[in-house]
Amino acid sequence: MKMVSSFNKMHILLCLLLATLTTGAQGQTRIGFYDTTCPTFQTIVQTTVQSAFRSNPAVAAGLLRMFFHDCFVLGCDASVLLSGPSTERTAPPNLSLVGFEVIDAAKLQIETACPGVVSCADILALAARDAVVLAGGIGWRVPTGRRDGLVSQASNTVNLPAFNDPISVQISKFTFNSLLNCVILCSPGGHTIGTAACAVFSYRLYNFSGTNQPDPDINPVFLPQLRRLCPNGGNGSTRVALDTGSVNRFDTSYFVNVRNGRGVLESDAKLMSNPTTRTLVQRFSGAVGGPALRFTNEFAISMVKLGNTELKTGSQGEIRRVCSAIN
Structure with a gap:
């Protein structure tokens, strides 16, 4: 993890404390829920994600x-992990999701250590956090x-933010899910x-809105x-970094690129x-108001908020034995 000043360390702690106090105890979720029933849970998830990341x-x-696609559809309930005909995994926005094997590997170890205790939804929430830290x-x-x-239907993914959504639609979709602060933080x-x-952006390079212009x-x-990376008529499956020059590093250069027309x-x-x-x-990129705001701090707070969306707790739902199938 990057070294930060004493002031920034205090700021980080205050931000995360605020996140915990304001959104950390929704329904019956709480910090340390598995401390006595499965104390090795977090360590297992962390080491599994680390191994995959290496x-x-x-x-x-x-x-x-x-994690974002899961929480945005029916709440953070691991519905995106269920496999089968017409499940969320089969919907076009989710066909390119990767990492299912990481969740499955962690679940397998956790079931050996603490059978029937830890939900797949919690494993995914922890894995997303650990992934951000590693990056x-x-x-x-x-x-x-x-x-x-217990429900996973492809039709429910219709409100997932799309790659070509105008900003008004993006705001509308996040507002519908009470996640307006995530418009700029969680997804983009x-x-x-x-x-x-x-395939999802080359139309911008050659024939935007039917103009035959970029x-x-x-x-x-x-x-x-x-255009060199995505030649006209070329392989649509070729993948391009969303944050040019910083594809696997969690930082604010993405906002610099967007500000400079490089989104x-x-x-x-x-x-x-x-x-x-x-x-x-502009503020996250440092273009206005001096140094860039501590995007990573604000992102962490928003992720806690996102992770408490439409939760199933108590006697709702179930604890799956295998993340890809209902018991």
Whole structure:
């Protein structure tokens, strides 16, 4: 983890304490839920994610995206992990999700140590946090006690933010889920790590809105670079860094790129078209008001908020024995 000043260390602690006090005890979740029933839970998740990250650093972005896609649909209940016909995993936005094997590996070890105790939803929440830390972000205390959902339908993914959503639609979708603060933090901010397939943005490079011209929001200096990576008529599955020059590092350069017209996705570029989101991009990138705001601190607070979305606790749902199937 990066070294920070004493002032910033205090700021981080205050931010995370605020997050815990304001959103850390929703329903029946709490810090240390498994302290007596499965004390090795967090260590198992952490070592499993570390092992996967050493083999492939891109798994960090995959786990973070999976957690977001889970929480945004029916709440943080591991519904995205269920496999089968017409489940969330089969929906177009989720076909490119990666990291399922990491959750399965952690679950297998936890079931050996503490059978029938720890939910898949909590494993995913911890894995996303550990992935961010490994990529260079700061950690946060994760309230646990979630239960696993019994419903997973592809049709429920319709409100997931899309790569071509205008900013008004993005705001509407997050507001619907009571996650307005996540418009800039949880989803686009998470693009500081990870990649996107050429197929989801190459239309911006050659024929934007049927004009046979590139998207005018793309920096003309950046355009040739993207065209080399995604030639017209080329392989749409080729993947390109969402944060050019910093694909696996959790930092604020993503906001610098968006500010400078180097956002890869249309939805990222559109953050500059709204006064509120534009101001936040500028502040996180350090363009306004002196040094960049501590994006990682704010991101941690938002992730605690996201992780408490529409929880199933108590007697709701179940504790799955296998994360990909209902008991």
